[in-house]
Amino acid sequence: MSEQRDYRDTVFLPKTDFPMKAGLPQKEPGIQSRWEDKQLYTQLREARIGREKFIFHDGPPYANGDMHIGHALNHVLKDMVCRTQNLLGKDAPYVPGWDCHGLPIEWKVEEQYRKKKLDKKAVPPAEFRAECRAYAQHWVDVQREQLKRLGVMADWDNPYLTMQFDSEATIVAELMKFAEAGNLYRGSKPVMWSPVEETALAEAEVEYEDIVSTQIDVAFEITESPIPELVGAHAVIWTTTPWTIPVNQALAYGEAIEYAHFMGADAKHYLVAITLLPEFLARSGLWPNVKEVRSGEDTGIDYTTYKGSDLAGTVARHPMHKLGGFYAKPRPFLPGDFVTTDSGTGLVHMSPDHGEDDFLLCREYGLEPQFAVMADGRYRDDWPWLGGDDDRRRAVINKTFNSPDGPICSDLREAGALLSASDDYEHSYPHSWRSKAKVIYRCTPQWFVPMDKELSGGGTLRERATQAIADTRFVPEKGRNRIGSMVEGRPDWVLSRQRAWGVPITLFVKTGTGEYLQDPAVNARVVEAVREQGVDAWDESRKAEFLGADHNPDDYEMVTDILDVWFDSGCTHAFVLESGRWPEMQWPADLYLEGSDQHRGWFQSSLLESCATRGRAPYNQILTHGFTMDAKGKKMSKSLGNTIDPLKVMEQYGADIIRLWALSVDYTEDHRIGDEILKGVADQYRKLRNTFRYLLGALDGFVGDMGDAGEVPELELYVLALLADLDGKLRKAVDEYDFNAYTRLLVDFCNEDLSAFFFDIRKDVLYCDGPDSTKRNAYRTVLDLLFHALVRYAAPVLVFTAEEVWSTRYPDGGSVHLLEWPQVPGVTADGAKWAKLRDLREDVMEAIEPLRREKVIRSGLEADVTVPADAVPEGFTDEDLAELFITASVTRGQGDAVTVSRTDENKCGRCWRLLPSVAEDGALCDRCEDVVARQDAAA
Missing domain, CATH: 3.90.740.10 (Valyl/Leucyl/Isoleucyl-tRNA synthetase, editing domain)
Structure with a gap:
């Protein structure tokens, strides 16, 4: 027998520079830096001008301390909402914000004083507030960089802060709306009080x-x-x-x-x-x-x-x-x-x-x-x-x-x-x-908003809030009853706090009567002063200036309490959605999204503030998520040593792994994270990455199209039908904010429908058919459609990886995050027929496995298979089945079971298929002989 030729250089193997090893911790910061240099968020806003609006309003986290895993999940969900809405072609801005006033920050600054054995009360209030402001700004800057690193795309250069002078002025103006309408009163009631912090608590x-x-x-x-x-x-x-x-x-x-x-x-x-x-x-x-x-x-x-x-x-x-x-x-x-x-x-x-x-x-x-x-x-x-x-x-x-x-x-x-x-x-x-x-x-004298007083325009605050809850969409639905029961039974809203760092209750109280002044002109002067100077403007030295010529300063006392910080955050809708500082925003918001604890916090304070001043909620929908537990389902605690630091996870795995975890869990319930869980997520990520790597390699140099629709193989039409079905399910998942389903659908499609089925079957066509093969061209055309769809679907989830994938194929193609939802062919297929065929394929693979384990055969290519005739759907030849099952041959028998034996045919030296047309092992089958002859002739 003559020496056999090595045909490896005649096979069309996929080629790509896209590495299998992700190296996300090293790669992601560079991608993030390029986004900042190119002002990607601004580009996106400009691209969506005039489109249908989707207004998400970001709830303000506290500006104290590093981002923890709960923050990470929360912000990934928010980012996913905005990215998917933008992907749908809507104008969905993301203006981030921070709560900067109140006890948590003041307490931290006091701790620094105590370490130095200094008494806060000995420091001038303005100086103390300046330290609180600096402390808050420090953590705003730290958290902002950490959230950027997480891949959250937002207006980071122009966030809202409750301590910005404009914000403080708006908070004062909102308070004055309550005052001028007579919806404030000072009374003595028992309130939750912290003797350690010496203030009332919400x-x-x-x-x-x-x-x-x-x-x-x-x-x-x-x-x-x-x-x-x-x-x-x-x-x-x-x-x-x-x-x-x-x-x-x-x-x-x-x-x-x-x-x-x-x-x-x-x-x-x-x-x-x-x-x-x-x-x-x-x-x-x-x-x-x-x-x-x-x-x-x-x-x-x-x-x-x-x-x-x-x-x-x-x-x-x-x-x-x-x-x-x-x-x-x-x-x-x-x-x-x-x-x-x-x-x-x-x-x-x-x-x-x-x-x-x-x-x-x-x-x-x-x-x-x-x-x-x-x-x-x-x-x-x-x-x-x-x-x-x-x-x-x-x-x-x-x-x-x-x-x-x-x-x-x-x-x-x-x-x-x-x-x-x-x-x-x-x-x-x-x-x-x-x-x-x-x-x-x-029991102390405090300032209250009454829940059951008839308001101008009709209804009590409790009644308005209850109606607004009925009018709001809740995801999950159980949130409605949770906040509803809280509003139903809550006492009057305690607005006052006895602290230094916050927005002052800018009221003048008449000496002797205890009544507060309701003068719009005085209130306007106060608001303007706060806009120019911030909370320090509320000072005894400006008393006469504020009161003006119509009021004797000796007849009034200035209130020294500050506002409950929940009132601050309850007003954010006013200065973020209505102020005009962010012209892309509008009131009301389509969505508020926070943890389920905010039913008694931000959701409720925003609801009450807006219902009292505007008659309805500032949002149309509320989405809530549960809390992140450790791998055993226990609450995370530094003392227990079971916390997961997202910053360390990003150092080890990368931000895309945290994102994939956050969007894979059922966020509506309490959920878990731990080392083994993260390893499982990383394995999921590798499979997704390999799907893209295969697509990039298989599409190397692709410029063609499918050609005549009548020539499209049924397998390709079936996969396009699967893609159309996936597209519809993903759209539904976006509408329902079901990101767990969104991610699972995407992962399962890539793993089960593509890698384990479509890619597996068609690798022979890709590697061994000639360049002018109709089947090969149809396959690559479908791969191209899959690429454009999948990279877009994946972009809100794996923000860094999707950018890497896109720029690998289109180095000058801009950012994947500027693209819109893909247009997929509206192809349909006989799903029942294909489901039956795929079940039979699974049976064949199971039947082959024992022979492979026993080394009777090395792969299915060496197997002659007999299948029950009634198990084969109509429309498939035996040759079709052999191609789909990746076997040497398939015949139909009368039995109920699949049987397998080793084929007697010879193995093609190029495609490795065992076929009757191969004269001897190592020789070429008819197809390969034709392809090689053409290559040799062209050489």
């Missing part, structure tokens, strides 16, 4: 943690009652906040509750709810057989029962009544519909300073707050019990102070009123989410 600034508290039972001696037998008995209250006993003013009972009057082992008489009697006896030890007492069983105690409503008119005295003054006043029994028998004694001690129910009930009966607890959590110096002790800073949240051996319990024990005290009560308790310290309810 509900959104509070988080709940499990703690162990001291629980105590305290006896209040009854001095008067319409039930003579009760005089001299002791009404028992139970509480887990011993520090509130010094400001008790009354006791509350449930009118429908049954109460037991009994004598304890100490020969004293007590009053406790019957259903809670066993638990009380177990705590207090007031009965000799206490160990035998169980809930729901007969206590064996003689008692008399009274209905709660019978207790009306009963009066007790405070255990510390001997101190006189405040403590000598009678403590009335008041009916409270909030009193339950879930725990305690069925009698509740009332402190209007430190509870909302307490405040409302006591106010109804003329009992006013005493303001006994100061801002730092100590009792007033002049308070007759426990006041004036500087050694107990923040006493009310001090665990030792409240312990069974602390001063309150010790004094009550000495007075004979402490019936039980144990520091073993586990429960959930509110904490400041910044300082992590416990918070309290504290």
